[in-house]
Structure formats: C-alpha cells, structure tokens
Amino acid sequence: MNATIVLLPGDGIGPEVVREARSVLEVVARRFGHRFTFTEHLIGGASIDAHGTALADDALAACRASDAVLLGAVGGPAWSDPNAKVRPEQGLLGLRKALGLWANLRPVRPIPELADCSPLRPERLAGVDLLVVRELTGGLYFGPRVSDVVDGRRRAFDTLEYTEHEIARVVTLAFELARERQGRVTSIDKANVLESSRLWRQIAIEVGQRHPDVALDHQLVDSAAMRLITAPASFDVIVTENMFGDILTDEAAILAGSLGLCPSASLGHGPRGLYEPIHGSAPDIAGKGIANPIGTILSAAMLLRHSLRLEAEARAIEYAVAATIASGARTADIAAPGSKDAVASTAEMGARIRDYLGKVEVEAVEEESA
C-alpha cells in the first residue's frame, strides 16, 4: 500500500526516538512491499524558535492531508517560562483538537524479562494487561481558563467541562475495545466531589446498559491510583477523563518498567491518527543518545494497526521488540541495577530491533494475523 506519514520529531529526545521509529517503518515497507512517504515538520519549541508558533499552518495542513502522524515529544526548559505567551504544549494540544482525536489508547503489558525494572514485586505484575482509554479533547485541558488580578491579588482558574456527547463517545469506544479483550471496563472518576464526574458516571452506566455483555465498575481516581499499584491485574480497560488519564498512565507505565516503553494512539472518527510515546522530551537525557526508542517504535506499530490496517506488519514490529528484549538488549532506563551488561544506545536499540524485523518470516506473520 501507499501511505503518507507525517513525522513531528519535536523537542528534546523527540528527534532521537522518531529517527529510530522511522527507520523501523522503512524496514517494514521494504519487507512487506509498501511505499511509505515521509514528510517532516516542526512542532513545539522547535517550531516556536523557527516560526514563533508551536504548530505552523503548513505543518497542520500536512497532518490533515496525511494517513497518519508520528510524533516524538514537545517541551523543555527553554520554553517553560510561566509568563511565556506561546508554549510548546499548545502545538500538541492544538493538533489533537484540530484533528478531532478524542480518544487516546495507552496499552500497558509488562514484558516478563523486564520484571526487575519495576519497583513492584514480580507476583504483583503477573497477569497485568491493561488498556487506558483517555478522553483527549475535553476537560481541564480545553475548558475556559483565566489568569488575572482581582482586587490587587493574582488569581487563576481552569474549568473541567464535559458534554454528554464527549463522554458517551469515548466510553462507548472503551466498551467496544473491552469486547475484544477480557470484557471489563473500569470507569474512573471523582464522582464524590465533581459535578463533571457525576455526569461521567451516569453516562458510563447508560452506555453500560447498552453493552450488557461487558462488565462495568466505577472507581474513584484516588483509590484507583492506589489499586494500579496494589492490584494492577484487576484492570482490563480503564476509561477516564483527560487529566486523570494523563496522570494515571505515567503511573501505569512503571508497571511496564519504564516510561520509555509505552506507546499511544490518538484516534477520532476516521482512520487518521496521531501516534506518540507517552513520555515527554526528557530534557535530563536529551542529546546523550541514551533514550529508549521502544515507546515510539511501538507507537509506529499502533500506527500500522489502527490507521493503515496493517495488522501483520504491526505484529512484526511487536515480535521484533519482544525478541530484542529477550536477547538482553537494554537501554539505560531498563538496565538491571548494577548490571554489567553493556547498555545499548538509542541507535543500537533501534538497530537491534530492525535486525530482528529483517528475520521475521513475512508469510507466517501474515497467516497468523489473517
């Protein structure tokens, strides 16, 4: 197939990890006989420096015209002045909104060989396989906001606002995805305090009534944060509002062993999606060539699966990542403490994954995925 993929490397480690994911996609194209056309654009701080805006019109137009977008990360200390008029994160939020990407899928499935990397005991990690469906274009991120001075005192507020429609579509998607998995949805809210959460819970119940084959339970976000650590295997699909989902998924990433391992897919009504690792620009390690590229490479696999409907190709990447980990390759973030094994750079990890991809038996993977 022919597909146009826009690359938005962004800031910090973004360009380092996107470079590896692009090379992985190029190997997939060669092995499976596709033609992927890549165009690259600036976003975030890099775009502010070049154009004065976090996402220029031509970059957005290219994303709109593409089949899928692969993004690295935005942000960093150079653009973090609280008084700044323009911020890198506006580029990412604007892109999600402009493309209508209201659902963000964040799967977490710990790899057994990496159990040592997690601060949790291995028995707690047994059977963990969860998917967070995070609402992505509503809530505190997009509600009315004010920062002003009243009677000589500074004041600021953000608004957590949701409509019935915004909640229903993302909760419905969570139920549909649960049907393909273990058939359980946990809706996470703060219904003991927030009006928006009480509406969220009512809608979740109504959507649940239309999906009687899927089990629904509700949890309050504070105790859910605890249960993610004490009983992570009790979750199948989690659905939650934007900010809760942001926070809970960084926490859940630690079940996998590192933030650097976790991919995501942002989807709306059509096939076009935005794919990005859940981590940020990691200013503390940027430029050192040591970032873990796996979250971005697995995001590229999600791109193939969800936007291009290339299931066999997506699985081939996932097999290659699993084989690479099984062979002992480790970037610094997933190296066993005190391990004497040579630690792989970002580029070495990418190259090892591509080597395994080169050995995948294309026909066997295609048959298995059919």
Ligand SMILES: NC(=O)c1ccc[n+]([C@@H]2O[C@H](COP(=O)([O-])OP(=O)(O)OC[C@H]3O[C@@H](n4cnc5c(N)ncnc54)[C@H](O)[C@@H]3O)[C@@H](O)[C@H]2O)c1
């Ligand atoms: N999607 C995005 O673009 C995105 C996501 C989160 C944060 N951010 C931005 O990134 C900047 C830094 O935020 P932060 O430091 O709070 O979070 P971060 O995710 O950038 O980093 C948190 C910690 O995880 C480590 N880490 C992250 N990704 C890694 C990887 N691939 N390999 C190895 N280690 C990795 C970092 O070194 C750091 O110690 C901020 O400007 C923030 O707004 C962007």
Ligand SMILES: CC(C)[C@H](C(=O)O)[C@@H](O)C(=O)O
């Ligand atoms: C950078 C920031 C706007 C973003 C978010 O909060 O959505 C990030 O933390 C994420 O998880 O993708």
Ligand SMILES: [Mg+2]
């Ligand atoms: Mg986040």
